[in-house]
Amino acid sequence: MKVTERHGMSGEREGGRLAENIMHFARVLRSAGLPLGPGQVLDALDAAQAGCLRTKNDFYWALHSVLVKRHEHEPLFEQAFHIFWRKPKMVEQLMQLLFQQISRPANDNKRKAAQRRLAEALFDERRPMHARREEPPGALELDVSYSFSSMEVLRKKDFEQMTVAEQLLARKAIALLHRHRRKVKTRRFAPTRQGERVDLRRTLAASVRSGGQLIDLRFKERRLREPPIVVLCDISGSMSDYSRMFLHFLHGMVSDRERMHVFVFGTRLTNITREIKRRDVDEAMEKVSGAVKDWSGGTRIGDSIRAFNYLWARRVLTQGAEVILMSDGLDRDDVAILEREMARLRRSARRVIWLNPLLRYAGFEARAAGVRAIMPHVDEFRPVHNLESLEEIAKALAHPARDLQAPSRWLAQTGG
Amino acid sequence: MTSHLPRSIDDTVGLLARGKYVADRALATVVYLALKMGRPLFLEGEAGVGKTEIAKVLAVALDRDLIRLQCYEGLDVNTAVYEWNYPAQMIDIRLAEATGVKDREQLASTLFSERFLIRRPLLQALQGIPGRSPVLLVDELDRTDEAFEAFLLEVLSDFQVTIPELGTIKASEPPIVIITSNRTREVHDALKRRCLYHWLGYPDVARELQILQARKPEASEMLAQEVVHFVHALRQQDLYKAPGVAETLDWVSALHELDSVSLDPQIINDTLGVLLKYQDDIVKMEGSEAKRLLEQIKSEIRTQAHA
Numbered sequence: 001m002k003v004t005e006r007h008g009m010s011g012e013r014e015g016g017r018l019a020e021n022i023m024h025f026a027r028v029l030r031s032a033g034l035p036l037g038p039g040q041v042l043d044a045l046d047a048a049q050a051g052c053l054r055t056k057n058d059f060y061w062a063l064h065s066v067l068v069k070r071h072e073h074e075p076l077f078e079q080a081f082h083i084f085w086r087k088p089k090m091v092e093q094l095m096q097l098l099f100q101q102i103s104r105p106a107n108d109n110k111r112k113a114a115q116r117r118l119a120e121a122l123f124d125e126r127r128p129m130h131a132r133r134e135e136p137p138g139a140l141e142l143d144v145s146y147s148f149s150s151m152e153v154l155r156k157k158d159f160e161q162m163t164v165a166e167q168l169l170a171r172k173a174i175a176l177l178h179r180h181r182r183k184v185k186t187r188r189f190a191p192t193r194q195g196e197r198v199d200l201r202r203t204l205a206a207s208v209r210s211g212g213q214l215i216d217l218r219f220k221e222r223r224l225r226e227p228p229i230v231v232l233c234d235i236s237g238s239m240s241d242y243s244r245m246f247l248h249f250l251h252g253m254v255s256d257r258e259r260m261h262v263f264v265f266g267t268r269l270t271n272i273t274r275e276i277k278r279r280d281v282d283e284a285m286e287k288v289s290g291a292v293k294d295w296s297g298g299t300r301i302g303d304s305i306r307a308f309n310y311l312w313a314r315r316v317l318t319q320g321a322e323v324i325l326m327s328d329g330l331d332r333d334d335v336a337i338l339e340r341e342m343a344r345l346r347r348s349a350r351r352v353i354w355l356n357p358l359l360r361y362a363g364f365e366a367r368a369a370g371v372r373a374i375m376p377h378v379d380e381f382r383p384v385h386n387l388e389s390l391e392e393i394a395k396a397l398a399h400p401a402r403d404l405q406a407p408s409r410w411l412a413q414t415g416g
Numbered sequence: 417m418t419s420h421l422p423r424s425i426d427d428t429v430g431l432l433a434r435g436k437y438v439a440d441r442a443l444a445t446v447v448y449l450a451l452k453m454g455r456p457l458f459l460e461g462e463a464g465v466g467k468t469e470i471a472k473v474l475a476v477a478l479d480r481d482l483i484r485l486q487c488y489e490g491l492d493v494n495t496a497v498y499e500w501n502y503p504a505q506m507i508d509i510r511l512a513e514a515t516g517v518k519d520r521e522q523l524a525s526t527l528f529s530e531r532f533l534i535r536r537p538l539l540q541a542l543q544g545i546p547g548r549s550p551v552l553l554v555d556e557l558d559r560t561d562e563a564f565e566a567f568l569l570e571v572l573s574d575f576q577v578t579i580p581e582l583g584t585i586k587a588s589e590p591p592i593v594i595i596t597s598n599r600t601r602e603v604h605d606a607l608k609r610r611c612l613y614h615w616l617g618y619p620d621v622a623r624e625l626q627i628l629q630a631r632k633p634e635a636s637e638m639l640a641q642e643v644v645h646f647v648h649a650l651r652q653q654d655l656y657k658a659p660g661v662a663e664t665l666d667w668v669s670a671l672h673e674l675d676s677v678s679l680d681p682q683i684i685n686d687t688l689g690v691l692l693k694y695q696d697d698i699v700k701m702e703g704s705e706a707k708r709l710l711e712q713i714k715s716e717i718r719t720q721a722h723a
Contacts, residue, residue, distance in 0.1 A: 035605060043453070047612075050452045051424055052445060058425055061445035065612040069605060071460060074615065187490020188563065200502040205581075207509065208524045215509075310656065314600050319489060319561070340696065344656075 019045050025084050026067065032080060034073050040066055056085070155387040158360060160241040171248050173387055175281070182398040183224035184320060195219035227320045227350065228259035229397070232308060234327035235292065236266045236299030242357040242384060246326055247288065249390050251281050261316045265304035266294035271312070301331040301370060302338030309344050322397070323349040326384060328358050331370035338370055342377035352378045354407070355393065359383035381407040421451045421478070435473030436630045437466070438623055446614040447474070456572050456593035458608055461616035464660020467596040471553035474592060481550035483591070485537040487560040493567065497577055499534045508532075528581035538571055542587040549589040558597040562604065569607050619661060621648055627661060632668045642679045643668055645713040650691065653701065653709075659691040666690050681707040 026041045043066040052062035060081055068077050154162075154169060162170060191199055202218035210216070231250055235243045243264070254260050254276050261273045275287035289295065305325075317323070323345060331338050346352050354374060358364055360383050366375050375381070382396065383389045422428040425441070428448040432439045439447070447470065450457035459467040475482035485496060505527050512523055535543070541552035554568070571577060572593060576586040595611060597603055619627065621644055628640045635643070643664060651658040659667075667690045676683050684706045692698045701709075 037609075039609065043455075046453055047449050050449060052449070054425075057441055058445055061442045062449060064442070065446040065449055065614060069608040069613045071599070071615045186561075188492060188561075201500060204500070204502060204505050204509075204527065208520065208527055211518065211520045211523065213513070215506075314598075315602065318601050344696070 018048060022048065022063070025063070025080070028080055028084055029067060029077065032076050034067065034076065035069070036067060059085075155391075157387075158385050159245045159357075160385070167245070170245065170387055171281075174245065174248050174390060175252055177249070177252060177391060177394055181226060184227050185222040186225045188223045189220040190223045192219050192221045195221040197221065226257060226259070227322055228261070228316065228318070229253075229257065229322050229324065230316050230349070231260070231262045231324045232269075232305065232326065233262065233264045234266070234299060234301065235264045235295055236297060238299070238330065239326075239328055239357065240295070243326065245390070246355070246384060247276070247285065248281065249393075251276055251284050255279060259319075259321075261312075263308060263312070264288075264292055265299075265301070265307075266292075266297045267300050267304075268294060269304045269307040269311075270294075299327075299331060300333050301327055301329065301374075302333050302335070302341055305341040305345055306337060309341055309348075313345070313348050317348045320350045322351045322353065324353045324355060324393075325374075325378070326355040327374075328356055329354075329371040329374050330368055331373075335369045335373045339373035339377070342374050346377040346379075351380070353380040353382065353393075353396065354378040355382050355384035357383065357385040360385040360389075375407045378407050422448055424448070431477045432470075432473060433630075435477040437469060437473040438619075438626045438630055439470075440619070440623060443470075443614060443616065446612050450594075450612050451592060453612075454590050456595055456611040458595045458597070458603075458611035458613045459616050460597045460599050460613070462618070462658070462660055463598050464662035465616045465618060466661055467594075467616055468553065468555055471551055471555075471594040471596075474594070475551040478551070478592075480548060480592065481544070482553060483537050483541045483550050484553045484555060486555050487557050487564070489559060489561060491560045491564050495536055496564070496567075497536050497538045497571075498579060499536065500528070501532045501534050505532050524581075530582070533579075533582070538568075539577055539585065541591040541593075542571075542575060542577060542585060544587070544589060544591055546589040549587070549591045552591040552593045554593065554595045556598060557595050557603055558600045565604055565607055569610070572607070572610050618651060618658070621645065624648070624661065624664060628664065628668060631665055632672070635668045635672055636677050639671060639677055639679070640668070641717055642713065643671070645717060646679060646684070646709060647691065649709045649713050650701065655692065655697045655700070656694045657692070657697065663691050679710055681710060684710060 022044050023041050026036050026044065030036045044063050047062040047066050048059060050062070052058040063081065064074075064077060068074055154166060154173070157166065157170075159167070159170065189197070189199070191202060197220050199218045199220035202220075203215060206218060207213075207215045233243055233246060233250070247264075250262055254262065254273075261271070262276050263269055263271050263273075270292050272288045272291055275291045276284050278284035278287055325345075342352075356371075358371075359381070366372050380396065382393060384393065422431050425445050425448045428444045428451070429439060429441070432444065432447070446457060449455070457470075459470065461467055471484075472482060474480070508527055509523070512526075517523060537552070541550055544550045557565070557568075574586070575590040576584050578584045593611075618624075624644045624647070625640060628635060628644060632640075647659055647664045647667070667687065670687050670690045671679075671683065674683065674687070681703075685702055688698050688701060688706070692701060
């Protein structure tokens with residue numbers, strides 16, 4: 001009931017104080033990360049004065065209805081509310097608390113740790129990060145203009161066996177990869193010169209313009225749009241060389257597609273869509289390495305896919321989304337979970353493409369239990385170990401599944 | 417029945433209660449503010465917690481028309497706002513030709529007049545009589561695409577629609593707007609900013625009991641107790657889709673039809689499909705698991721009764 005003590009019973013009389021306090025409160029929330037503008041502050045004042053000052057509870061929900069726009073923000077609001085509207089002095093303390101939280105990630109130690117992680121994640125561990133900078137700028141240009149045959153060699157070279165310099169080259173090549181696009185029909189229409197559907201509205205407008213004497217048909221057709229893509233990328237130890245390259249590949253894709261969601265998992269699932277959307281690739285990778293807590297650790301594929309199914313599938317697998325799963329399929333956990341969750345994943349996606357670097361070995365057979373659990377529930381099965389295979393993936397996204405990549409082939413081989 | 421807007425939060429609770437909607441204080445506050453400030457109410461939450469029901473109850477309690485716009489992928493202006501009556505326009509052109517009207521301006525103004533306008537839900541909602549503006553329910557907004565969301569933004573911020581041939585139609589009194597979303601995708605912040613937001617969660621045991629009593633008075637006290645406790649225990653389980661309030665009500669109806677006055681493992685197994693809609697979930701809860709839960713909640717109810 002402290003609210004009423006501070007502001008009196010009527011909002012009108014103490015309107016000035018109240019407005020000021022609400023403004024400060026909004027500022028606190030803003031610095032805590034809630035997206036609030038001056039419009040919301042005015043709304044909050046309106047809401048509070050609309051007869052919601054009688055009890056703290058009413059006041060709470062009145063402010064809540066205006067200032068909170070996302071379910072995730074509710075706990076933040078609750079904490080801030082109870083601290084802010086209790087003791088006057090608490091505001092400063094709260095601000096300090098929040099600023100500490102904000103400034104902490106920027107402080108040096110932490111950033112260094114993130115950079116180290118970034119260095120470990122993106123570059124060879126034995127070579128310090130600045131080594132890259134020491135190379136004369138001209139050398140790179142020279143490298144890019146490699147002779148045709150050496151580029152050919154590079155294209156087929158396994159990511160794992162590349163030197164740091166070669167990896168760098170490969171990343172450049174990845175950035176230049178041509179993105180094939182596949183569009184699907186939507187339920188919206190766009191005007192065209194010729195087509196199968198008559199656009200009655202434009203037809204009539206045109207005929208009125210000509211005085212109604214002749215009816216000149218106008219046409220429309222269905223608009224095309226790229227389907228959403230959802231990527232689940234394994235970043236456990238055994239995969240790290242490939243997943244780093246693959247993340248670079250994804251960065252290129254994310255930057256020119258509108259609906260794409262990227263998740264990485266080792267022992268747990270992390271959504272890195274926001275982080276990977278940075279334009280600069282190094283900055284994006286730095287953000288990603290900051291967001292992910294389990295680089296190059298163990299792997300729990302079944303649990304991670306389960307987490308995806310329960311928390312995200314219903315939110316991102318809409319409007320005919322396609323799923324790309326990048327993993328070696330070597331799961332030491334309960335395979336039954338993996339199989340069940342893969343089945344569910346396939347039922348909720350238009351197409352599931354599995355990228356597996358193990359496929360680089362000529363004698364690859366679907367023997368591992370995890371591999372056998374995933375295999376029946378994917379539409380396409382592809383290698384992802386060198387530049388050439390990345391090119392193939394880029395093409396595959398533009399063309400529907402072909403029998404060549406059908407997983408049944410692998411199952412039949414070992415099953416028989 | 418009154419068409420007056422509620423004057424306080426308590427009033428709102430009463431209003432909703434008359435419509436057999438048991439609302440907690442938080443929800444009543446948001447509804448009251450939405451009515452008072454003339455803002456759209458954006459309700460998010462799991463399926464079956466009563467988001468759509470609020471609009472229906474408000475319409476009945478305030479004695480207003482309910483205009484419902486069910487969203488789906490590809491919903492466009494032609495189906496949501498207005499459409500011209502093309503066949504009638506064609507006939508009119510022929511008639512004009514036959515009677516020898518040569519004036520283009522005149523033809524255009526008759527062809528694109530209100531006479532040939534087909535009003536779809538959003539336009540209907542803008543043309544309510546003052547004091548009796550309708551309740552507009554935009555249901556499952558997350559099913560549409562971003563393009564429609566952007567359009568809705570325009571309608572909801574100014575409560576007006578511009579028809580190129582006719583001009584701007586502005587609501588003399590804004591409708592009461594309720595928008596619901598199951599959060600299958602994130603709705604853009606720009607739209608949410610114009611609305612009052614509320615997350616509707618599952619009710620607690622006491623409130624769900626009240627809901628049952630209000631909606632299904634035919635169920636015996638004991639059955640209601642057991643059902644609510646069982647459903648709450650189910651929601652604690654690790655399920656793909658936990659049952660909502662709508663499922664609880666359905667289940668009580670089903671049990672009532674089967675003349676059961678108390679839960680037993682057999683009847684739970686037979687009717688589990690009313691509560692759980694995914695095969696995996698049903699398999700998980702069937703048989704011994706259901707029995708275990710039932711024993712657990714029965715002992716809970718017993719200890720509560722003694723306390």
